Amino acid sequence: MIRRRYLRGIGGCFGAISVSGCAEILPGYNQDPEYPGGTLIVENTGDRPVGVSVNTKLDRYDASLDTEVAGGEMIVRREFVTAEKGDIVTLEAQLGETGDKLSFQFLPAGGDTDSPPEVAQLAFRKRC
Numbered sequence: 001m002i003r004r005r006y007l008r009g010i011g012g013c014f015g016a017i018s019v020s021g022c023a024e025i026l027p028g029y030n031q032d033p034e035y036p037g038g039t040l041i042v043e044n045t046g047d048r049p050v051g052v053s054v055n056t057k058l059d060r061y062d063a064s065l066d067t068e069v070a071g072g073e074m075i076v077r078r079e080f081v082t083a084e085k086g087d088i089v090t091l092e093a094q095l096g097e098t099g100d101k102l103s104f105q106f107l108p109a110g111g112d113t114d115s116p117p118e119v120a121q122l123a124f125r126k127r128c
Helices: none
Strands: 003-007 014-023 040-044 050-056 064-069 074-077 089-095 102-106 118-126
Touching (some): 040 050, 040 064, 050 118, 064 074
Antiparallel strands (some): 003 014, 014 118, 050 064
């Protein structure tokens, strides 16, 4: 199961923003996945550094990230959120100090029976 949503123009200075919960490619037997379920990937595809804050919407999933991402850099937080199989976790992100919060959902432990664990990915570019 793959959920993907594209948003543009957050705060007037950000473009080509994509947010997704992506199904992880499951590894072979006894191999560690490159990105285990519940991982958060934050990628700045632009040239300028941007402050990023990501938090879980519900307190029961106590996870947060507050950092600056340099232009062209990616931050990976393996197992950022742990949850039970089938639990949908909502993350809220804010780029820079102003602007609306951006919400997106994913299944850190996968869905019912056939949905694999997912990672959350936020990719953005600052234009001004």
